[in-house]
Amino acid sequence: MKAIYIPQLLKASEKKQEIIVDEWISSLESLTPVRGSIQLRHGGTFLEVAAIAETIVTLTCDRCLKQYNHKLSINPSELIWLDKETEAEKDYPLEREVSLEELTESLPPTGYFEPETWLYEQLCLAMPLKQLCSKNCQRPQPLSQEQQEKNLIDGRWSILESLKGKLSTDN
Template sequence: MEPIYVPSLLKAPQKTEVIEFKQFIPELDTLMPVRGTLSVSHAGTYLQIQATLEAIVTLTCDRCLQQYNHRLNVSPEEVIWLDVNADRFEDLPLEQEVLSEELTESLHPEGHFDPEKWLYEQLCLALPHRKLCRQDCGGIDVESANPPTLDHRWAALQDLKGKLPREPTR
């Protein structure tokens, strides 16, 4: 997915670009490509972003540390303000920088909107706060973590040791 040059949206039909996609998103562990539709509309002073997303993410259970698949179906929406000062936030003093982050996202009117980054953020926001492979996950199974077969093998070894001829002592 290519970044969208904001002014190019003004020339698009209804000032909107609609992208249908089916692809893997960098840094997001998904079983299959993320599918969906993304629409970016230029509304003069802001961009209106809407999407419908479908993904199966691979998560690690907080309790048993097993990997499991989690289906996500989300329809995120966001308004991104177009602000000529959007690029200058880094130069502002600290207090003002915090303030500008409290205001919603903004972008320079002649900047680029990165659809892939936006999708990544939306999917991350949609991930469950507590990751459990199932509601009643009992955590790490102590029995299977220390398989009893190990004891049998030790026993066999001990047996063998008893049958071996002793090393001659000098």
């Protein structure tokens, strides 16, 4: 997804632009491309961003540790302030690692809006905090201490038994 030069939006009809999304987002491990659209509107002192998007991600269940597929479906909207005070990053790399703490809340009015980064952040925010494969998922039952000891003793007994059998045949 191409970065949008913010002043360019002022020239667009109704100062709006729609970006159709049907692609893989490099930092997001998803099973399907991210599909949807992003709507941008230049509001003079702010940028109005809204999107509808969905994809399928593979998550690991917190309870049984199995992997399962989860449909991420988002419909976020946000106002990003266009603030002259926001430091324009001259060497703004198109692809960079973005942490969740770095959420964009304001941009320089003559800067760029990065739709891919923004969408990636929105998808990350929509990830379930508690990841469970199903409502009925059961935690795998570890062997109880008792069962472990019993198995150990049974093991020893069987060795003894076989020894005993060996001894009796030797006699």
